[in-house]
Amino acid sequence: MRFIIFGAGAMGSLFGGLLSARHDVLLVGREEHMKAIEENGLRIEGITNGIFYPKTKWDGERYDFVILTTKSYDTKKAVEEILKKFGKMPVLSLQNGLRNEEIIAEIMGKENVIGGVTSQGATFLKAGKIHHAGKGETIIGEMDGNISERVRKIAEAFNECGIETKVSKRIKEDIWRKAAVNASINTISSLLRCKNGFLVENENAMKMLRMVCGECISIARKEGFDIEDAMEKTVEVAKRTGKNISSMLQDLMRGGRTEVEEINGEFVRTAKKHGMEAKINEFLTLAIKGMESVRHLGWPYDHESRRGP
Amino acid sequence: MRFIIFGAGAMGSLFGGLLSARHDVLLVGREEHMKAIEENGLRIEGITNGIFYPKTKWDGERYDFVILTTKSYDTKKAVEEILKKFGKMPVLSLQNGLRNEEIIAEIMGKENVIGGVTSQGATFLKAGKIHHAGKGETIIGEMDGNISERVRKIAEAFNECGIETKVSKRIKEDIWRKAAVNASINTISSLLRCKNGFLVENENAMKMLRMVCGECISIARKEGFDIEDAMEKTVEVAKRTGKNISSMLQDLMRGGRTEVEEINGEFVRTAKKHGMEAKINEFLTLAIKGMESVRHLGWPYDHESRRGP
Numbered sequence: 173m174r175f176i177i178f179g180a181g182a183m184g185s186l187f188g189g190l191l192s193a194r195h196d197v198l199l200v201g202r203e204e205h206m207k208a209i210e211e212n213g214l215r216i217e218g219i220t221n222g223i224f225y226p227k228t229k230w231d232g233e234r235y236d237f238v239i240l241t242t243k244s245y246d247t248k249k250a251v252e253e254i255l256k257k258f259g260k261m262p263v264l265s266l267q268n269g270l271r272n273e274e275i276i277a278e279i280m281g282k283e284n285v286i287g288g289v290t291s292q293g294a295t296f297l298k299a300g301k302i303h304h305a306g307k308g309e310t311i312i313g314e315m316d317g318n319i320s321e322r323v324r325k326i327a328e329a330f331n332e333c334g335i336e337t338k339v340s341k342r343i344k345e346d347i348w349r350k351a352a353v354n355a356s357i358n359t360i361s362s363l364l365r366c367k368n369g370f371l372v373e374n375e376n377a378m379k380m381l382r383m384v385c386g387e388c389i390s391i392a393r394k395e396g397f398d399i400e401d402a403m404e405k406t407v408e409v410a411k412r413t414g415k416n417i418s419s420m421l422q423d424l425m426r427g428g429r430t431e432v433e434e435i436n437g438e439f440v441r442t443a444k445k446h447g448m449e450a451k452i453n454e455f456l457t458l459a460i461k462g463m464e465s466v467r468h469l470g471w472p473y474d475h476e477s478r479r480g481p
Numbered sequence: 482m483r484f485i486i487f488g489a490g491a492m493g494s495l496f497g498g499l500l501s502a503r504h505d506v507l508l509v510g511r512e513e514h515m516k517a518i519e520e521n522g523l524r525i526e527g528i529t530n531g532i533f534y535p536k537t538k539w540d541g542e543r544y545d546f547v548i549l550t551t552k553s554y555d556t557k558k559a560v561e562e563i564l565k566k567f568g569k570m571p572v573l574s575l576q577n578g579l580r581n582e583e584i585i586a587e588i589m590g591k592e593n594v595i596g597g598v599t600s601q602g603a604t605f606l607k608a609g610k611i612h613h614a615g616k617g618e619t620i621i622g623e624m625d626g627n628i629s630e631r632v633r634k635i636a637e638a639f640n641e642c643g644i645e646t647k648v649s650k651r652i653k654e655d656i657w658r659k660a661a662v663n664a665s666i667n668t669i670s671s672l673l674r675c676k677n678g679f680l681v682e683n684e685n686a687m688k689m690l691r692m693v694c695g696e697c698i699s700i701a702r703k704e705g706f707d708i709e710d711a712m713e714k715t716v717e718v719a720k721r722t723g724k725n726i727s728s729m730l731q732d733l734m735r736g737g738r739t740e741v742e743e744i745n746g747e748f749v750r751t752a753k754k755h756g757m758e759a760k761i762n763e764f765l766t767l768a769i770k771g772m773e774s775v776r777h778l779g780w781p782y783d784h785e786s787r788r789g790p
Contacts, residue, residue, distance in 0.1 A: 363672055364771045376771040383764055451760045455692055462673045462685040 179242030208300025244269030269434030313343030358420035369414025488551030498533035517609025553578030578743030622652030667729035678723025
């Protein structure tokens with residue numbers, strides 16, 4: 173099969189690299205990263221170890237699928253670029269956040285959207301080099317719940333390259349569940365500046381997770397999705413990724429933008445649509461956006477500092 | 482007049498030092514700090530500059546008042562010590578938090594409690610040396626609202642030593658107002674690790690302040706206190722102390738315990754008593770307690786770190 177990976181950062185490069193062992197893969201990503209891969213191949217370290225050779229230059233031929241792995245705040249721009257460059261074609265989103273599939277549908281048409289979530293762990297090390305931190309299930313599915321030929325084929329392609337993948341009849345629910353887990357782990361680990369493992373070791377952090385996740389579960393329920401098990405899932409993910417730093421905290425540490433608006437912010441907007449309160453998610457969205465703007469992300473202590481109120 | 486300053490950290494030493502210019506003052510505080518003052522006097526820098534000579538050893542004589550400036554989580558222990566050492570005597574609390582006066586009354590008797598709040602700014606620099614960061618109003622008053630002879634005398638003594646002080650007929654309300662300001666500025670500056678000034682410069686931080694403070698105002702209203710102006714006061718204090726680091730963030734930076742339970746935690750307990758929700762204060766109490774427990778308060782990044790969920 174022929175895959176375009178659009179937005180080949182850490183996660184996209186992991187999928188692209190692994191898939192390139194048996195399939196035609198074209199990576200689209202930042203210039204420096206692409207150049208390094210073109211010259212020396214893509215180096216993957218960690219639980220996968222090797223050099224992979226996905227393409228980084230388009231030969232003009234037709235590809236079967238786009239796997240979209242950009243940050244969710246870039247979805248619209250990315251899909252418009254895909255449409256312009258490659259024409260109408262099916263897009264599988266493996267992103268965070270709640271609205272990606274909707275945005276893809278608006279641009280590419282409903283029939284060209286495939287939903288997905290992944291628990292693979294990947295970190296960008298430097299241009300041409302990524303770290304495969306942990307394996308985790310990938311779930312894909314048609315938005316209407318059909319088990320189509322194309323999703324079965326994609327799952328098969330993923331599985332034969334070592335990417336454990338299931339096809340789901342309820343991918344929307346899976347996306348909401350994943351978002352609830354992210355809404356909880358990402359924000360609380362960012363506020364506490366801790367590794368994920370601390371969240372399940374500290375009773376205050378556990379109570380915070382329960383407050384966020386509980387709110388997300390209630391909002392999802394109003395929207396018609398049963399994700400009552402999201403808190404168990406949150407605990408399981410925090411344990412499994414205990415030594416990891418959440419993607420949101422990594423974004424903050426880099427001084428970059430986070431996906432809080434596309435994750436917690438979407439829960440808030442959905443709650444408001446239903447006339448519900450979502451105080452915790454609202455507060456967390458503000459807090460993370462506030463943290464994005466604090467100039468010195470470390471301790472602000474300096475010689476001028478003195479007792480406040 | 483004769484004052485004992487019990488819990489002479491930064492704030493207590495500031496009051497003790499300034500008062501010692503015209504009154505008999507006995508400081509009770511940490512051994513190292515007392516020893517340095519005994520040997521070289523108390524050095525105050527900043528907007529006050531000088532060396533002051535309060536006593537640090539009790540000569541067995543009777544004092545008129547105790548000014549209590551311990552952390553609010555130490556109030557019970559401190560007042561028990563005062564009772565044991567000096568006998569029953571009037572205690573003026575200049576602490577943070579909502580329950581100090583109640584605790585003092587339980588131990589010393591209702592008639593021996595005088596309420597107070599201060600906006601003076603002081604930082605502990607090292608044993609024998611403190612920094613006077615900013616002047617601010619001090620308000621004292623009888624718990625029953627009477628303008629008694631003793632509070633007028635104390636206010637007079639404070640004022641003649643340069644400590645601007647007013648007597649209030651509604652000291653309980655003043656204490657609740659101050660607690661609402663603290664509940665807002667201390668927690669949000671701690672979460673964002675920022676100086677107080679950032680809180681009024683950043684719109685997300687301002688919205689967070691409004692969420693916390695609004696909740697505190699509603700809770701106070703249920704308890705019978707009108708502190709509708711607490712948000713304006715919060716903005717005013719954050720502006721005035723813009724270059725300062727809040728006391729809670731200072732406590733966290735030292736790796737120490739904060740007063741979050743005695744400030745925000747009390748708002749939560751009061752809300753529950755009235756059958757109200759206090760989600761933001763509840764969440765903040767957990768967050769700050771979580772932050773107290775995170776071992777590495779700086780960024781937790783190390784070579785093991787990798788992408789989380």
